[in-house]
Amino acid sequence: MRAPRLLAAAGTAVALAACQSLSPPSAPDAPERGTVASSPTPKRVPLRTTRTALPELEAVQVRTAGDVLDRLTARLDAPACVRGSHNNLWRERYAAQPDRFAARVKRILPLLDYVMDEVEAADLPGEFALIPVVESWYRPDAHGAGGSGAPAGLWQMIPSTARHHGVTITPGYDGRYSPVESTQAAIAYLDSLHTEFGDWRATVMAYNAGEGRMRRALAKDARIHGERRRPGGLASHTYTYVDKLRALSCLIAQPEKQGVAFERDAVIEPLAEVTLAPGTQDLAAVAAALELESTALAALNPAYAGGRIGVSAPHVLLVPARTRLRWNGLASLPSASPPAAEAGxxxxxxxxxxxxxxxxxxxxxxxxxxxxxxxxxxxxxxxxxxxxxx
CATH class of the missing domain: 3.10.350.10 (LysM domain)
Structure with missing residues (x-):
């Protein structure tokens, strides 16, 4: 994800007009055999700013891999599989070893399911839930090359982009590694881009290249070529970004095309957010109270350096939804006692x-x-x- 450009009032009208060419392109993608026509796009609803309360254990439904994959497929642009050398290339690269690809998808399904909740709440295209596959293969602790300024987290945000979109970065805490904070920021950003550009392909190109660069490319391309699906003048990796998402969409919707067989009956445990009581100081205490392995909780919440929850860090964790009944007792969890110290x-x-x-x-x-x-x-x-x- 590139650093965002500040919204410029000048030129926005031109860009909006130009980006309309992305929805009804003059040369539409050709569906492969056996695909179906696209259904009408549902009316979009405002992005919710807060998530609903964590459900009680009785309300936590057992989900299977098939449930999650079907939810995602239902929100993909149809046809999910299109002809084209770039699409075929990335399908073959992702699923060169079909069993390995299916196993990797199975491992990320709890987090994919969590992100799908946010995508559905914002009424956004399902392709956006595949962005963390392209960026990090849904690894909350992923860190790119380049030192302190490198991209990080599920969505691979650089520090300036993260701060611009409200992600907390303080000593001992980096919200880019929080699936909760980074996902909220990424979905809000994608929602604003989708509102402006209208088409998922243009949106992800703007997400990758920066909205200012995308506006300029659209405006220039409209003047020179008229209506086109992809404006010229952008970096090659920005066009590849769309190709990768197209290929992943096809592999999810029609895995048999690449010889992939998902274990659709595998049970997937939903994830949910919980808010810690003020003064809660470390993940180990939370894990013990929730009867979870501390390493498992830390893997879901790597934003807290050393498992320490600083007073200035957000006190929101991602946990298995089944822990809800135990959570009532944890709400009053006392702070871990400090080591013995002399007065003062x-x-x-x-x-x-x-x-x-x-x-x-x-x-x-x-x-x-x-x-x-x-x-x-x-x-x-x-x-x-x-x-x-x-």
Missing amino acids: EYIVRSGDTLSEIAQRHGLDLSQLLRWNQLSRSAVLQPGQSIKLTQ
Whole structure:
């Protein structure tokens, strides 16, 4: 995902007019044999800003792999399979080993199911739920090359893009690695792009290249060539982005074309969000209260460095939906007891930062630094004593 361009009022009308060519193209994709015509696009509804409350255990329905795949297929642009060398190339690359491809899809289904909830709530095309496959194969902890400025998370956002769309990035917490925060930001961004560009292909091209670049390409292409499905002048990887999503859509909707056989009866456990009580400090305590493996909970919520939940980090986790009945007791989970300390001192725990320690004890950071003869860039070590008074 590229860094977004600020919306420019000038030129928007031209871009909107140009992008209309993407919905009724002069040279439509040709369906393969056995495909069906597209059904009318349902009326779009506003994106919800908050998710519904986590259902009680009794209301958590057992879902199968087939349920999730069918939900996704129902929202794909028809026909899902089209002729073309690029489409064939990426189908063959993704499913070169059909059994391996089916196994990878099976592993990501709980997160895909979660993202589909958001896609359906925003009434967006199903192709958008396949973007994290292209970006990261649905790995919440995925990190691209390039150091601190590299893309990260399911949606592979770079830091500037993430912050621009409201994702929290603070010491000890990076919301790009949160399936909850990153998905909310990505879906909101895709919703705004889809509202402007109207077609899923134009939308994902703008998502990949930046909406400003897409507007300019559409405006220029409309002046030179008239109506075209794909405007010229964009990077090759932006066009490939559409090809990959097309290929994945075909593999999901008609896997038999590539010799793929999904285990449709496999049970998939839905995921849901929970809000932690103020003062909850680490994932291990949450996992114990929910009777989950701490490594499993950490794998779903890698945004918290070292499993520590800082006071400035969002207190929202992604958990298996079946844990709802145990969650009522966790709402009042006390903070984990700090290590033994003398009066007026604090013993550093893994993941602590100076700013969090100061905030937690109602102190000014500069005072804390002065009392402990530390710089703002000081690296804390677990077990280290920090003075809380002069």
